[in-house]
Amino acid sequence: MRGGEAADGIDHVVIVGGGTAGWMTAAGLAHMLGPTGVKVTLIESEAIGVVGVGEATLPHIKAFNDTIGIDEAEFMAATSATFKLGIEFVDWGRKGDSYIHPFGEFGLPNEGVAFHHYWRKFADQPGTGDLDQYSLPVVACRKARFQPPSEDPRSVLSTYRYAYQFDTLQYAPFMRAHAEKSGVKRIEGKVVDVALDPENGRVRDLTLENGQVIAGDLFVDCTGFFGLLIERHLQTGYDDWSEWLPADRAVAVPCQSAGPLLPYTRATAHEAGWSWRIPLQHRTGNGHVYSSRFLSDDAACDTLLAGLEGERLADPRFLRFVTGKRRKLWNRNVVAIGLSGGFLEPLESTSIYLIQEGISKLVELFPQTQDCAVETREYNHWMDLQFERIRDFLILHYHATMRDDSDFWNHMRTMRVPDTLEARLDLFRAHGHVSAYDHGLFLVPSWIAVLIGQGVMPDACDARVANLPDDHVRQHLAGLRGHMDKAANNMEDHAAFLGRYAAISGAA
Amino acid sequence: MARPDHMRFHAEIGLPLEALIKSGTAQPVLAPRFPSASGPISVPFAPVAAPHEGVEFHHFWLRHRAIAGDEASDLFDLSPAIALDHSVGAGAPLWDAVLKGGLAFGLRLERGRYAGALLQLAQRAGALVDAGKAGDHAPDEHGDLAGDLVIECGPERSGGGAQAEAGAWSNGRLTLPCTLPCTSTLPGAEWQVCVNAARRFVGLSAPLANSANEQREYTRLAQQEAQRIADMDALLQESDPLASHTFASTHPALARKLALFAACGRIPTEDFEVFTPPEWLAAMWGRGVRPRRYDRMANRMPQQQLIEWLASLKRQRDALTRARETV
Numbered sequence: 132m133r134g135g136e137a138a139d140g141i142d143h144v145v146i147v148g149g150g151t152a153g154w155m156t157a158a159g160l161a162h163m164l165g166p167t168g169v170k171v172t173l174i175e176s177e178a179i180g181v182v183g184v185g186e187a188t189l190p191h192i193k194a195f196n197d198t199i200g201i202d203e204a205e206f207m208a209a210t211s212a213t214f215k216l217g218i219e220f221v222d223w224g225r226k227g228d229s230y231i232h233p234f235g236e237f238g239l240p241n242e243g244v245a246f247h248h249y250w251r252k253f254a255d256q257p258g259t260g261d262l263d264q265y266s267l268p269v270v271a272c273r274k275a276r277f278q279p280p281s282e283d284p285r286s287v288l289s290t291y292r293y294a295y296q297f298d299t300l301q302y303a304p305f306m307r308a309h310a311e312k313s314g315v316k317r318i319e320g321k322v323v324d325v326a327l328d329p330e331n332g333r334v335r336d337l338t339l340e341n342g343q344v345i346a347g348d349l350f351v352d353c354t355g356f357f358g359l360l361i362e363r364h365l366q367t368g369y370d371d372w373s374e375w376l377p378a379d380r381a382v383a384v385p386c387q388s389a390g391p392l393l394p395y396t397r398a399t400a401h402e403a404g405w406s407w408r409i410p411l412q413h414r415t416g417n418g419h420v421y422s423s424r425f426l427s428d429d430a431a432c433d434t435l436l437a438g439l440e441g442e443r444l445a446d447p448r449f450l451r452f453v454t455g456k457r458r459k460l461w462n463r464n465v466v467a468i469g470l471s472g473g474f475l476e477p478l479e480s481t482s483i484y485l486i487q488e489g490i491s492k493l494v495e496l497f498p499q500t501q502d503c504a505v506e507t508r509e510y511n512h513w514m515d516l517q518f519e520r521i522r523d524f525l526i527l528h529y530h531a532t533m534r535d536d537s538d539f540w541n542h543m544r545t546m547r548v549p550d551t552l553e554a555r556l557d558l559f560r561a562h563g564h565v566s567a568y569d570h571g572l573f574l575v576p577s578w579i580a581v582l583i584g585q586g587v588m589p590d591a592c593d594a595r596v597a598n599l600p601d602d603h604v605r606q607h608l609a610g611l612r613g614h615m616d617k618a619a620n621n622m623e624d625h626a627a628f629l630g631r632y633a634a635i636s637g638a639a
Numbered sequence: 640m641a642r643p644d645h646m647r648f649h650a651e652i653g654l655p656l657e658a659l660i661k662s663g664t665a666q667p668v669l670a671p672r673f674p675s676a677s678g679p680i681s682v683p684f685a686p687v688a689a690p691h692e693g694v695e696f697h698h699f700w701l702r703h704r705a706i707a708g709d710e711a712s713d714l715f716d717l718s719p720a721i722a723l724d725h726s727v728g729a730g731a732p733l734w735d736a737v738l739k740g741g742l743a744f745g746l747r748l749e750r751g752r753y754a755g756a757l758l759q760l761a762q763r764a765g766a767l768v769d770a771g772k773a774g775d776h777a778p779d780e781h782g783d784l785a786g787d788l789v790i791e792c793g794p795e796r797s798g799g800g801a802q803a804e805a806g807a808w809s810n811g812r813l814t815l816p817c818t819l820p821c822t823s824t825l826p827g828a829e830w831q832v833c834v835n836a837a838r839r840f841v842g843l844s845a846p847l848a849n850s851a852n853e854q855r856e857y858t859r860l861a862q863q864e865a866q867r868i869a870d871m872d873a874l875l876q877e878s879d880p881l882a883s884h885t886f887a888s889t890h891p892a893l894a895r896k897l898a899l900f901a902a903c904g905r906i907p908t909e910d911f912e913v914f915t916p917p918e919w920l921a922a923m924w925g926r927g928v929r930p931r932r933y934d935r936m937a938n939r940m941p942q943q944q945l946i947e948w949l950a951s952l953k954r955q956r957d958a959l960t961r962a963r964e965t966v
Contacts, residue, residue: 167939503902562843564842
């Protein structure tokens, strides 16, 4: 039985690249594995910029922060964060449409039947309202209100979770401070050479510009799209998914805040892509993701700038990417985390989630020795599943549309999608049933939000609801809608809550 | 035998546990014995102990054994479920101990009484019951029985007609996976697949004439479930599971479980598992599969804390054993 004392043991992890992925990985590994004797070193160069992936997150980040001992108030103050209850999608199903994908439930199940079936029974009738109106986090978003959820499962306030919207340029330094407190050693420098072991092809050491040689047992590649170790040196290969997700560029620009401070991110569909709007405490993050096959850089930039709600605070910054993932996210003794591992557009704020998953799985499977082919295979199996299931969910947004106002939308609407997604769509269209899985980020309420939000209406509802007396169902719907509205009205204004929260934090 | 899911299922159909206890229909089971090529294996529903900071108990136990060099002890010596299951005999004292113990438990059911209780519930809910055998009914020209849907619930299939594959719903016929041979040898599997089939069928509720998509989904889920059961059966019946060269192609999910468990003691799960990770652990352990190493995270616990933890588990186990002696 080995406990970590073997000659070819893995006791030193070298992370290449700072930024969000690098410092999250450093903090996570140092906190969780440091007490077991694992040493963590991070190499970054101030001369290399960071992409600053994802300002918007999913609720899972709270668990990560809690696990590594981050104080929420301190984190929010340091990263100018706001709370987030969901994502608004504007003009996706049709121009003029808007729906919110909430971090929570729609209604409450009744007699074992999911709520949306009750709603579907009368969806076509006046007075029923949109499905949105039966979800507390959505109603709260529309009213710009926020309250931390309740832990009492009997309370309607327990039907949602929350995430954060934060400034990634502030997040990485915050995580760096946290990681260094946990024992991570930072080395400033640019990697100029990577030595592979001729016998097994593993990375042996890295040489920096100043001649310093850094050896390690396991290397984590956080060098972004460049993939210095995983691709440039190990030539791992890349699965290109642009067949289904053809957006390949983004242009980003911050602007001054304007209007109420909203507890949600907005994704607005355009002629050949979509733009994001992320409200932070001190500014608003904006960007336009688009397909260069269908739109020029200039036109994309014009669209973005025309939509800014406040004064522009910096020059627009362009990014190029290929949607997809590395064939192996863990190859030999290199694990790719963050953009070096793959890229899925930030439509559902999944970038930081995938970083977290990469870290958690690595910790779970962290090998004792270099003889770790099984652990490597399991890591890749798990991450492939995560990427693929998120990919299908993203494709749904583009494919389930009635838009026919541009070549881009005509292409997306009519393209062939993965069989798994096609089967899901067919099942839902018939009687509103959602194909479930146990492992994957987006669960049934998320699929319902996007499917119904984009106008994919089931032909009929569940037979159990179809046979219920109309009055019974109407009463159920009216009661719930009133309940949600009242609960949201009792929440605090998001900006006021944040101000109060900051004051509490300052006092502490 | 009913698996621990009986609590939920019986609540769904309105069959209180109290009624089953009072009528003598059910006795609790905490660690059923699974038949295997190397003899019966006790497979407790509950883990030996709760995980600590996300790390399963067996990693701590392996760490302790590596340090203490105590090769004679066995991980499941500390299992409160096994101690209780083997201890208190039957009747009220056992029920008392089980209900106070808070461990997951199944039910050993007196088949006739249980079927009678279900029959009464079904009739109360409007089911028409015909005591005749399927063979007594005259099939139509295609060999099918009259009705919009025929559900085949056991190995004794109705005569004639195109029979659906086990676990499939197609052509007006739904065949439960309990018609697979292994469901009758694995304790609780037959009951569980029937319950899951009922839930799945109700959950995909649709007019029968227009249910092609629901049928496909039902079949997909049922067949995944059947594969998980077949995986367990293969693990138990193979003479040397780790040496099997066929699992990678015939039971890839089982091959994945075996490989990862042997490498590092982790048990990966698939969508729609029937057996829980503690059951897989017991089954693999019982078949002699041992991890080459424990999870490094188990080293985070101070040695003294680990010693005290193991001592408290031993005291708990001893108390249960004493209870047996006093009954």
